[in-house]
Amino acid sequence: MVSSTISNSTKSSTELKVHDPQDLLALNPVEFEKHFAREPFLIDHSLSDHPLFDLNRIVELTKSLPEECIEYNAGNLPVSLDPELTPRNGLSPEETVRRIEECQSWMVLKYVERDPAYKELLDECLSLIEPYTDPIAPGMTQPQAFVFVTSPGSVTPYHIDPEHNFLLQVQGSKQIRMLDGRNKEIVSETDLEHFYSDQGRNLKFKSEHEQTGWTFDLQAGKGLHFPVTYPHWVKNGDSVSISFSITFRTPDLDRRRALYQVNNSLRQKGMSPSPVGQNRLRDSIYYNGFRVLRKIRSKKAST
Numbered sequence: 561m562v563s564s565t566i567s568n569s570t571k572s573s574t575e576l577k578v579h580d581p582q583d584l585l586a587l588n589p590v591e592f593e594k595h596f597a598r599e600p601f602l603i604d605h606s607l608s609d610h611p612l613f614d615l616n617r618i619v620e621l622t623k624s625l626p627e628e629c630i631e632y633n634a635g636n637l638p639v640s641l642d643p644e645l646t647p648r649n650g651l652s653p654e655e656t657v658r659r660i661e662e663c664q665s666w667m668v669l670k671y672v673e674r675d676p677a678y679k680e681l682l683d684e685c686l687s688l689i690e691p692y693t694d695p696i697a698p699g700m701t702q703p704q705a706f707v708f709v710t711s712p713g714s715v716t717p718y719h720i721d722p723e724h725n726f727l728l729q730v731q732g733s734k735q736i737r738m739l740d741g742r743n744k745e746i747v748s749e750t751d752l753e754h755f756y757s758d759q760g761r762n763l764k765f766k767s768e769h770e771q772t773g774w775t776f777d778l779q780a781g782k783g784l785h786f787p788v789t790y791p792h793w794v795k796n797g798d799s800v801s802i803s804f805s806i807t808f809r810t811p812d813l814d815r816r817r818a819l820y821q822v823n824n825s826l827r828q829k830g831m832s833p834s835p836v837g838q839n840r841l842r843d844s845i846y847y848n849g850f851r852v853l854r855k856i857r858s859k860k861a862s863t
């Protein structure tokens with residue numbers, strides 16, 4: 561188990577070699593076949609004593625990442641929150657990690673694959689997952705990883721994410737509430753249009769959906785699959801939490817983003833576009849048009 565207090569010795573990178581990549585994850589092919597990209601499900605992992613999640617190593621990581629890859633704030637937040645109003649915690653990233661037990665904070669280190677050791681671990685994990693996801697969502701691209709370090713009781717407000725995601729709980733526990741992103745009462749077409757047009761990822765949690773969806777008490781050693789744009793909020797247990805999120809995209813998600821962007825601009829022009837996925841021919845025409853326009857714009861930008 562990773563200790564939540566900083567020890568004097570920082571583990572050397574040679575220690576990373578003690579893990580056999582085959583043992584990092586334990587996956588059930590039937591779960592993937594039945595649920596991947598449609599419903600959340602649990603997997604097992606063996607990262608809880610991995611040296612990359614020692615707090616000293618995470619402090620090192622905060623020093624090596626550029627500022628824009630580190631997001632952190634006070635963690636005692638309500639479930640629904642305007643991102644503009646999120647309060648900071650008054651500490652540096654390094655201090656936040658060192659004082660995570662008492663500083664009531666939430667921190668995410670983004671794109672940690674910039675560090676070669678984390679990239680190696682991400683690649684090893686995704687290579688174990690890919691044989692089961694590829695038949696369902698072919699063409700794994702953009703592998704990215706995130707490390708979350710959060711104080712006891714911290715809340716991540718209700719939001720949606722754009723990637724295929726597995727959240728691996730390394731230390732501590734999290735309660736996760738997830739709702740069904742296929743239900744248009746829960747995530748509307750306009751919610752998705754705004755999200756894919758970069759107008760915010762937080763949603764309003766509607767009390768009438770309180771009794772729907774799934775609740776997970778995610779313990780160290782377990783991982784949870786989050787289908788793309790299934791809304792969720794997360795509350796930490798009563799000890800420091802460290803989690804490793806491994807994500808990837810697929811070409812169908814690029815198409816989805818493009819179609820919602822098209823609908824968003826049509827709606828801004830006063831039209832009422834039909835929902836994405838309702839008319840295949842319309843979607844194909846719009847997506848091809850979008851790609852042509854994108855090519856023309858990128859050519860213009862490069863000349």
Ligand SMILES: [Fe+2]
Nearest residue numbers: 719720721792
């Ligand atoms: Fe999320």
